[in-house]
Amino acid sequence: MMSAMAGEIDIKALAELARLEVGDEELATLEREIPDILNFVRVIEKAAASSEEESPSLRNVVRADENPHESGVYTEKLLKAAPAREGNRIAVKQVLKKNKE
Amino acid sequence: MLDITALTIAGARKGLDKKEYSAQELTNACLSEIEKREPNIHAFLEVWMDSARDEAKAADEMIARGESRSLTGIPLAIKDNILIEGRRASSGSKILENYEASYNATVIEKLKREGAVFIGRTNMDEFAMGSSTENSAFGPTKNPHDTARVPGGSSGGSAAAVACGAALGALGSDTGGSIRQPAAFCGLVGLKPTYGSVSRFGLMAMGSSLDQIGPFAKTVADAEIIFEAIKGHDPLDSTSFPSEEEASPPQRKVIGVLRSFIERGGIDPEMLANFNSALEQLKSRGFTVKEVELPSLEYALAVYYVLMPAEASTNLARYDGIRYGLSTPAETIQEVYKKTRGQGFGREVRSQSMR
Known part of the structure; x- marks a missing residue:
């Protein structure tokens, strides 16, 4: 990946991965712009060898798994923002299909 | 008549506490400045005229009770990517055009306790991607000092709001210069606080290892007043510093x-x-x-342009038309994601999401 040249980037696949519907015209311009990032990667590659490794001081930031809030207190507030709901659920299009295509 | 364009927060504090003018008069002075200047500047995506007047009234009552705090009755403008419960917050994007925040950001909770007045939400480059505020889905903001120029960005609306007297201070967010650069463009003081000193809970994330909320103000003293009000450890943001780790100011400057x-x-x-x-x-x-050298400085830009898009595209994955915001109807769930994001995101955001 890091040695990829501009032409080797599959821009359509990137758009697919980013779950973006992008028009052909825009894909063409992105195909020229996006490989720029590889130039930055090359600059960083030069730096890596000379830098010293530092070990950061670590601390636990995870709270104790206790005293949960009362169930459902935020449900209505959060569901209010959903584009579609069924009762206390967010409604979405079918995710899994029964038959393999 | 108050000269709002020259008034500082520290100055207004004295005026309010001495009852030279009321918080309502101060808020009205800002609102009339908005009426005059806003059509040519477009610093705001929404001005909260009625609620601002109510908040000013409540602030006057706090002052009358002798409970005034450093920001009581001070009109502030808030960047459109910081959540205020029940208020729209769009991050300058069509994908969140009609989104109403479900909760308050921690910085907003803190400012509410101060009795600050929220004058409106300010324009910004979409999802904070940009340096000119020309990338807003709702049109550009102009520099109040010269409307032929940009105010900088991405927090250009916040900078323009303070520079034209629409508010005495503002909140912005800074990932790679988004407070400091527009502050410079608009002749203001802008501070990107040390990472971890201000909670980001309720800030729409861009680059999580870089984002910080910070103040815009006319003077260093004013910027400090806002910073003091919003800083501090927050259990809801695990990257915020525990207070015992806060750096004490060095004695030798x-x-x-x-x-x-x-x-x-x-x-x-x-x-x-x-x-x-x-x-x-x-x-x-x-x-x-003292003259110093930072040997790693020449790699900073390259590191930024690799890290930021990676973190930003991860953070923007949540805007998919399912839980909130725009949702474009389609046959399959994959199509819902793709159409919603393709139509909801602007050009720059689509491009950054693919890096």
Whole structure:
């Protein structure tokens, strides 16, 4: 990946991965712009060898798994923002299909 | 009549506490400035005229009870990516055009406790991606000092709001210069606080290892007042510092200057002269000025442009038309994601999401 040249980037696949519907015209311009990032990667590659490794001081930031809030207190507030709901659920299009295509 | 364009927060604090004018008068002065200037500047995506007046009234009552705090009754503008419960917050994007925040950001909770007045939400480059506020889905903001120029960005609306007297201070967010650069463009003081000193709970994330909320103000003293009000550890943001880890201000004041970096070129001679004379002033005030080198500096931009898009595209994955915001109907769930994001995101955001 890091040695990829501009032409080797599959821009359509990137758009697919980013779950973006992008028009052909825009894909063409992105195909020229996006490989720029590889130039930055090359600059960083030069730096890596000379830098010293530092070990950061670590601390636990995870709270104790206790005293949960009362169930459902935020449900209505959060569901209010959903584009579609069924009762206390967010409604979405079918995710899994029964038959393999 | 109050001269709102010259008034500082510290000055207004005195005026309010001495009852020279009320918080309602102060808020009305800002609102009338907005009426005059806003059509040519477009600093705001929404002005909260009615609620601002109510908040000012409540602030006057706090002041009358002798419970005034540093920001009680002070009109502030808030960047459109910081959540206020029940208020729209769009991050300058069509994908969140009609989104109403489900909760308050921690900084908003803190400002509410102060009795601050929220004047409106300010324009910004979409999802904070940009440096000119031309990338907003709702049209650009103009620089109040010269409307032929940009105010900088991405927090350009917040900068323009303070520079034109629409608010005495503002909140912005800074990932790679989004407070500091528009503050400079608009002749203000802008602070990107040390990472971890201000909670980001309720800030729409861009680059999580870089984002910070910070103040815009007319003076360093005012910026400090806002910073003091919003900083502090927050259990809801695990990257915020526990208070015992807060750095205590050094006793010996030494200022490092990246002389060789500054003299590489690219800085207007007039600005450089101004910078150097500021250093002389600092020296005469007892600061030690020392030339320093940051050998890793030449890699900073490259590291930024690799990390930021990676973090931003991860953070933007949540805008998919399922839980909130725009949802474009389609046959399959994959199509819902793709159409919603393709139509909801602007050009720059689509591009960054693919990096």
